[in-house]
Amino acid sequence: MLRIKARHIQVSTPELANEVMVKWQQGADFGELARVYSECPTARQGGSLGEFGPGHMAPELEPVFLQGDIGDVYGPVATANGYHLVEVLARTDYA
Template identity: 45%
Template structure:
């Protein structure tokens, strides 16, 4: 049976911008508000919400961060062919 997860993410073009957003999150900024304002992914309209997805569906580096990393903690910058991501795993099963 394949594993599943749900996550939020913020996708930006540069590692520098990604790190700046991470710093804001560490200082208490709201993840979903930053996603709406800065993410270049269509999921920005939903505050970065990706919904539930199966392991192996996302880009390899993204998938590894989601399924090997901790829940409810911001991870990143994670580089994929799309850009740089900050990822917050909501749950895994």
């Protein structure tokens, strides 16, 4: 069974998502950016989504969770809840 650990930053506009992405690219800490900018309750935990399996998050985010390189940040990805920057922390297959 595949398990994924990830964190995200959810904002309301693509412009803000791009602004936050630039800050990350310039060396800002992803968790701190999540605490400052994310509009999701996960902001308190640095954007942590915990551990979950495929199909448990918005379908628009699924390709990043399943195929994104560990440690890279992807986005903005548009969902019904806003625009997300996503960092995949780990993928483990408990066969």
